[in-house]
Amino acid sequence: MDIIEAPAVVTKAARPYLGIRVVTPFKGMFAVRDELMKELYAYGDGILLFRLHVVDMAGPMDIEVGLLPDHPAGPGPVAAGPAEDRGRVRAGVRPAGRYATMTYVNHGRRAHGMLIDWIRAADLEPDVTETPAGDRFGCRYEAYLTDPRTERMKTRWQIELAIRLAD
Template sequence: MPVPGGRGRGVVAVVEGPAIVERDARHTLGIRVRTPFRGMLAVRDALLAELHEWLTGRGVEHGAAFFRLHVVDMAGVMDVEVGVTTPTAHGGDDRVGPGTLPAGRYASLTHVDHARRANRALVEWIAGTGLVPDRADTPEGDAFGCRYEMYLTDPRTERMKTKWRVRLDIRLRDG
């Protein structure tokens, strides 16, 4: 279903949502880095390949890959993480670390193609419904309690990013 991509910038092919959903906490393994916004997706792609090689080399069972935005500063440096969900907690090493996608209420939207438009559409939906994202203004940028893109299509088997099904989740503040 197409929805406006925000401020007159085309449409987004929405598969599901936007909606408020409850998510359970999930164990993760990931690589967290700081990188400029410009070129960030190339960094994401390289880290995804590195992480999958690490997981395969250790035989770690895992679920879908995600791209988490810890701190957003589109004019500066982003604090991001590429990871996967795991059924149980795992130790990491000096490069790949364990973590958690925390439980809570999330604004969620699943889309195909146009990631920036989809993100904008979800952020504007949150604001338009009077919900409040779990975020704080910091000197580094917008720090999120939990904001990520979950890749429902495996990037290793579908090279065309315009065909990926991606679920966006932004945790909401309680109350």
């Protein structure tokens, strides 16, 4: 794993996006993510957001793939205004707040573990609730800073990982 930006706490504003939310087993989850990414690109350019609403590595994962309207390649229809529901594609909001973040390349599982360990070591509290379905996060996501349409090698993608902290 290459760390592009070391873990830090940053404040983020609320951001609208278009997304598709599904429940899927962890095994095969990334294939589902990839299909949802392709589907969302029909709505324009943007930074892809892979949001983990409920994490249960042994059971179903509640995930969402979203499209934020500000990809360096230029604005698309998503950037034209507030996100609106479009059938299976729904309006969503990345909530405002303080986030523990880091940017990395390759080895997502290691990056997630590293950021969670950093949060604990810094005596910070993530916005997470343990439920019977798994850990429900106020907001935990990966933002794909590399456009997957131009770089097919997932091991080369620059990814911002963020976990919202409790108030």
